[in-house]
Structures are given as structure tokens and as C-alpha cells.
Amino acid sequence: MRSRIAGATLSDVKSTLRGIVIGSLLLAAGPAAAQGVPGGRPPDAIDRARGLATQPFSAPAPPERPTERYVPPARVFSPALGRDVLVPGHYERDVNGQRVEVPPLVVTTPDGRSVLAPGGERPIDQRGAP
Numbered sequence: 001m002r003s004r005i006a007g008a009t010l011s012d013v014k015s016t017l018r019g020i021v022i023g024s025l026l027l028a029a030g031p032a033a034a035q036g037v038p039g040g041r042p043p044d045a046i047d048r049a050r051g052l053a054t055q056p057f058s059a060p061a062p063p064e065r066p067t068e069r070y071v072p073p074a075r076v077f078s079p080a081l082g083r084d085v086l087v088p089g090h091y092e093r094d095v096n097g098q099r100v101e102v103p104p105l106v107v108t109t110p111d112g113r114s115v116l117a118p119g120g121e122r123p124i125d126q127r128g129a130p
Contacts, residue, residue, distance in 0.1 A: 068093050069100075078107070078115075085109050087117070099123055 073089045085107040092100040104119035 065094060065097065081109065081115065083109060085115065095121055 068091045070091055071087075071089060074087050075084050076087055077083070078085045086109075087105060087107050090103060090105055092102050095101055099121045101121050102119050105117045107115050107117050109115065
């Protein structure tokens with residue numbers, strides 16, 4: 001025997017379930033669309049630009065200064081010898097941004113003599129002297 005409940009057909013149950021699902025989706029989508037935007041409107045390009053412009057700024061890390069720098073060969077005046085000398089190309093090592101460490105160099109005078117210039121730390125502004 002079959003018992004029938006009055007008005008309870010499969011299509012009635014389907015339509016009721018469909019209505020419940022659609023209604024819950026509409027209720028859940030409403031607050032999600034209005035998050036963070038005044039008036040409940042969806043965000044647009046102006047809102048995205050405003051958000052990027054008002055976010056905190058973090059400066060990039062400063063570039064590292066090189067620890068070694070190549071100095072090409074040069075002809076400089078040596079006060080100790082009283083004449084020009086040819087300083088060979090060499091590498092200087094940066095010590096602290098104000099001083100450089102120079103290796104001992106063999107400099108050549110114009111008449112062909114070789115002279116040893118002691119190395120050591122020197123201020124950057126006196127880099128031209130051997």
C-alpha cells in the first residue's frame with residue numbers, strides 16, 4: 001500500500017530545495033560583495049588605486065657599495081721623489097666608506113727606475129698619490 005501525503009510531490013520538494021539554495025547563496029553573497037567598500041557597491045579601479053596609494057611605504061634596502069675597486073694605471077706626481085711616476089693598475093679595498101686599503105705597489109719613474117710605494121690605508125681624497 002502506498003500512502004500519499006497531500007500535495008507532497010517530488011517536483012514540490014525539488015522546487016523548495018532550489019529556493020532554499022538560491023536564497024542562501026544570495027544572502028551569503030551580499031556581505032561578501034560589500035566588504036570594505038562604502039555603500040555596498042563592488043570595488044572598482046579607483047578603489048584599488050586608493051588602496052595601493054594608502055598602504056604603508058617600505059623603502060628598498062640601499063645598494064651595497066663594492067668592497068674592491070679597480071684603479072687603472074695612471075701617471076701621478078710623487079712629492080717624495082719630486083717627479084711623475086707611473087702607478088700600475090691595482091685594486092683598492094674599501095675599509096669604511098672614508099678610507100681605502102691600497103696594496104704595496106712597484107711604481108716606475110720616467111727614467112725607468114722602479115720604486116716600491118708602501119701599501120696601507122689612505123683617505124679616499126688622497127687616492128691620486130702613490
